[in-house]
Amino acid sequence: MDRPIVIIGGGVAGVSAAESLRDGKYAGRIMLLSNEAARPYDRPPLSKEVLRADELPANIWLRDEDFYRGRGIELMLGVQAVSIDAEGHSVALSDGRCLDYEKLLLATGSRARVFDALPPGAPHVHYLRTLEDARALRQEMTEFDGRRHLLVIGAGIIGLEVSAVARTFGLEVTVIEPGTRPLGRSASPILSAFLAKAHAGKGVDIRCGIGLSTVEPLGEGYRVTLSDGSTLDVALVLVGIGAVPNLELARDAGIETQPEGIVVDGLGHTSAPDVYAAGEVAFHFNQRFGGHRREETWQHAADHGVHVAQCMIGACEHAYTATMSYWTDQYDCSVQVFGNPHGTSEVIRGDCASGSFSIFHLDQSSICGVTTVNASREMRKSRPLVLRGAVIPGEVIADPAGDPWQYS
Ligand SMILES: Cc1cc2nc3c(=O)[nH]c(=O)nc-3n(C[C@H](O)[C@H](O)[C@H](O)COP(=O)(O)OP(=O)(O)OC[C@H]3O[C@@H](n4cnc5c(N)ncnc54)[C@H](O)[C@@H]3O)c2cc1C
Known part of the structure; x- marks a missing residue:
């Protein structure tokens, strides 16, 4: 059998790439593999609709089952790519199989950055990256009895969106942010001020210029001491301090990486022959800015997945030029x-x-x-x-x- 194009990662970059390969008339085999058990789903609803209701929203699935069948995209779920032999053109999987590839696309995205004092798995501590994370957070936010104080660490998009939903459940919410304003990295001062006011109007206490000094277990929750010396007794915590790229698979295969991601040129090509990277994991060259950058936005992941897929099959020869674009819904x-x-x-x-x-x-x-x-x-x-x-x-x-x- 012909060797396939293998795509590692079933996020929006990987799925958009698979679709674009077929749209670009690539007739060979396409294998799309994800280490998550669920059919590829979208992440933006995780901090919005998924938290608001028990039933999953209709917009959660990136594509329906017929899409993959109809386009001959072989979906492999719940399987992890564990190593790449870039010279031999093969990928070893967690289930013991080994896939030979013609070309390989790394669309492995990111994971939530860990706050060491409150690691994932600690009681009543939440991170939000996966559908499972969102369901667990919703369950605790809706079922918590007694003390109902949520501490949000980080006033980024995820922290603020979760705060907005938490207020609709009547939770008391405090957000701490070491920077001088909410959304400091991704929004202008006017938008930050507008959203800070909107949250204050709904009763969210956003404290900027404040970090967390110590954490002690207290009953079912935690007593936290903040950098200004004040203390809070909280029942649950959401850590929203950013994301780190899943670049280890590439790095361990000798493919060039930087702390920002897997280094790719304007066509999505890595330092290894026939290996490409797209989406949030890629530290990509963008012609518009004349340099490399990594972006954590849905639109970029979708656009870059399409662009790199077209480059992989020779249907596109121009460098990526997309500009930054995102949305957020709060109240x-x-x-x-x-x-x-x-x-x-x-x-x-x-x-x-x-x-x-x-x-x-x-x-x-x-x-x-x-x-x-x-x-x-x-x-x-x-x-x-x-x-x-x-x-x-x-x-x-x-x-x-x-x-x-x-x-x-
Ligand atoms: C809660 C939340 C809310 C968001 N809201 C917004 C928003 O409102 N607006 C906006 O613009 N952006 C938003 N984003 C950002 C946007 O969703 C991401 O930028 C986008 O999902 C990135 O897509 P991706 O395909 O590059 O990576 P991911 O979505 O991270 O997908 C990568 C996939 O690869 C899998 N994988 C990793 N390593 C392996 C391996 N070795 N083997 C197999 N599979 C592997 C991962 O488990 C994952 O399923 C949000 C993100 C989150 C988490």
Whole structure:
């Protein structure tokens, strides 16, 4: 039998790549393997819909079963790739089998970064990366009797989304964040301030510039001492301090890695012949920025999976150029960010108090990014401005009667 293209990782990057290979008319065998037992599912709902209801939401599955059957994609679930023989073109699996490959795509994603004082598996300590994690967190958030104080470590997207859901269950929520503002890495100061206010309005206590000094078991929960000397007695903890790339498989095979991920060029090619990497695990070259970066967003994982798949079969020869893009849902705020939210200045269009507005991020005088809150139409219209780096006078953006999109 012909040797297949083997894809390791059934996240959105791996599934998008498999689909794109077939769409690109690749007629050979495709094997998609995942160390998770569940059919490939989507992660964004884990901190949103999956926490809110017992029943899994319809949008949880990346594709239905017929998709894999219909396209002849051989799905292997609950099996881990344990080593790669890059020279011999084979992968050893946890069930003792060995797969020869024609080409290999590493789409192994990331895992939650561990906070040593509160490791995964400690009682009432939660991390959120998998469907299993989300179900366990929901169970504790909904069934907890007596003391109902949730400590969230990290005011990133996952920490804030979980806080929003936890408040709907009536939990008392404290978020601690060592940085100076929530979402400091991924949002602009205006969005951070807006979301901080939204959370405060719902009773979430966000404490910035604060770390955790000590943790002691206390009854069914913990007594934690914070870096400002204050103490909290909490019943459960969510650790949301970021993600680390699953790069060990590549590194142990002698493939070039950096702490940020598996190093790939603009076509997704690693340092080993016929081995590629895509999605969150890839420290990828992006032509738009003229350098390597790693991104932890759904849109990038999906786009990069498609791009690298097309490069693997020779259907694409140009380097990856996508720009950063993500969304987050907190309470009734649907937030979208496109491009770089860390410009030299930012201009608001609309009224923050109305709960529907846009923020245009400028790098000197040109638009480098746009953030919208409950304004998806403005986001759609504004993306071309970001891609072009349009130069628009600030007063045109801020004027409700002005038309910034005429600069598209
Ligand atoms: C709770 C949560 C909420 C999120 N919300 C948003 C959001 O609102 N907006 C947004 O833009 N992004 C969001 N993201 C980020 C987005 O979901 C990720 O960027 C995206 O899932 C990355 O996809 P991936 O396929 O690269 O990696 P992953 O989704 O990490 O998939 C990799 C898969 O490979 C498997 N694997 C790893 N090693 C092996 C091995 N050796 N053998 C076999 N299988 C292996 C892993 O178990 C995993 O199933 C969220 C992420 C999480 C965790």
